[in-house]
Amino acid sequence: MLAEIITIGDEILIGQIVDSNSAFIAKELSKIGVSVYQITSVQDDRDHILKAFKEAESNANIIIITGGLGPTKDDITKKTIAHYFDDTLEENVSVRQNIEHLWEHHVKKPLMQVNIDQALVPSKCEVLMNKFGSAPGMWLEKDKNVFISLPGVPYEMKALITDEVIPRLIERFQFPFIQHKTFLTYGMGESSLAERIEDFENELPAFIKLAYLPSLGRVRLRLSAKGMDRKAIEAEMQHQTQLLLPQIQDIFAGFEEDISIEAVIGKMLTELNNTVATAESCTGGMIAERFTANPGASNYFKGSVVAYTRESKVNVLQVSEVIIKDHSVVSKEVAEAMAINAAKLFNTDYAIATTGNAGPTLDETEEDLGIVFIAIATPNGVFSERFSFGNHRVKVINKAATKAFEMLHKEILKK
Numbered sequence: 389m390l391a392e393i394i395t396i397g398d399e400i401l402i403g404q405i406v407d408s409n410s411a412f413i414a415k416e417l418s419k420i421g422v423s424v425y426q427i428t429s430v431q432d433d434r435d436h437i438l439k440a441f442k443e444a445e446s447n448a449n450i451i452i453i454t455g456g457l458g459p460t461k462d463d464i465t466k467k468t469i470a471h472y473f474d475d476t477l478e479e480n481v482s483v484r485q486n487i488e489h490l491w492e493h494h495v496k497k498p499l500m501q502v503n504i505d506q507a508l509v510p511s512k513c514e515v516l517m518n519k520f521g522s523a524p525g526m527w528l529e530k531d532k533n534v535f536i537s538l539p540g541v542p543y544e545m546k547a548l549i550t551d552e553v554i555p556r557l558i559e560r561f562q563f564p565f566i567q568h569k570t571f572l573t574y575g576m577g578e579s580s581l582a583e584r585i586e587d588f589e590n591e592l593p594a595f596i597k598l599a600y601l602p603s604l605g606r607v608r609l610r611l612s613a614k615g616m617d618r619k620a621i622e623a624e625m626q627h628q629t630q631l632l633l634p635q636i637q638d639i640f641a642g643f644e645e646d647i648s649i650e651a652v653i654g655k656m657l658t659e660l661n662n663t664v665a666t667a668e669s670c671t672g673g674m675i676a677e678r679f680t681a682n683p684g685a686s687n688y689f690k691g692s693v694v695a696y697t698r699e700s701k702v703n704v705l706q707v708s709e710v711i712i713k714d715h716s717v718v719s720k721e722v723a724e725a726m727a728i729n730a731a732k733l734f735n736t737d738y739a740i741a742t743t744g745n746a747g748p749t750l751d752e753t754e755e756d757l758g759i760v761f762i763a764i765a766t767p768n769g770v771f772s773e774r775f776s777f778g779n780h781r782v783k784v785i786n787k788a789a790t791k792a793f794e795m796l797h798k799e800i801l802k803k
Contacts, residue, residue: 389561413545416549459502513527565616570608571640572640572647609636656797657800665733669726669742673694691734693730727765742789744761760777762795
């Protein structure tokens with residue numbers, strides 16, 4: 389079973405927004421055994437949309453459309469869908485009641501005609517009620533194909549996919565079982581990792597594929613299996629997992645699709661009833677931001693100091709002027725002092741500190757561009773490492789943050 393995703397909106401094509409909707413939809417479809425054949429972005433233009441519909445119908449059985457369902461004149465998706473299905477728009481009583489309810493209880497502004505007109509839908513469609521917005525989802529069938537139109541607002545679209553679309557697809561179609569298992573590894577590049585597990589990869593059954601998904605400082609290994617026999621798939625995936633884990637144990641951080649190393653660390657700290665703080669210079673708060681992006685971070689993350697200047701290192705983190713004078717702000721001595729004092733300041737078991745040259749200029753140091761010192765304060769003492777992360781500012785910052793998490797993860801594993 390194949391699907392095509394069509395996103396409608398000039399704002400995507402001019403780069404004003406990033407199309408995160410397609411990624412979410414593709415992931416949810418994959419979970420139920422639907423492969424995405426193509427993702428297409430089109431303008432708010434009737435002829436362009438009609439052309440995309442026609443091409444999608446020849447490519448896939450399931451066509452999911454997002455965007456173009458707003459109350460303004462440039463949102464033309466509903467009218468275009470009605471034309472494509474040789475249909476007319478009519479008011480849906482349930483949708484209108486939903487709109488009136490939303491305005492009465494949440495919007496608390498006068499209900500205008502353009503908002504009421506959101507209740508107009510193609511007469512042939514099955515309405516997918518949008519609990520969080522005025523634009524309903526729409527399900528239409530043509531021959532053996534299904535067209536599903538959803539609002540482009542991400543939280544509205546996600547709720548409709550989860551609560552309405554996926555259950556209907558499962559009810560109406562028979563899909564193969566697909567299982568993904570993602571292994572998170574840190575501290576080894578893609579090429580070295582591929583060489584290490586080459587024999588394992590060569591021995592995989594034909595119905596299991598291995599994908600390397602590298603990013604700064606980490607490689608995700610994804611095993612994917614597809615077939616109609618769910619029990620056989622699950623058993624073989626478990627077997628292959630047991631074969632792979634011993635080969636990557638020293639760089640393995642955890643399982644689960646898209647889980648981050650900071651989430652893994654958070655879980656470990658929570659289980660140990662330990663806490664952490666950060667003192668950041670060159671990373672500018674990125675480590676703290678990545679910690680606090682996870683729900684429940686307040687259980688283990690106590691706070692951060694972004695000591696970006698010499699003065700803040702001295703006045704806030706109490707780093708000795710003598711240490712800075714003797715070793716410069718970019719040094720192992722300063723990084724370690726920052727980590728120790730951050731742990732004291734926030735009364736935590738662990739602390740991370742970063743100081744370095746992200747560029748493009750060099751400040752109060754003779755160290756080269758891209759040099760970063762990362763220190764970890766632990767219950768057993770403090771240690772630091774010196775890294776060279778290149779000469780691209782954004783990459784230096786991202787690599788430093790990821791390496792800091794990797795170092796902390798290894799220290800917690802020692803407990």
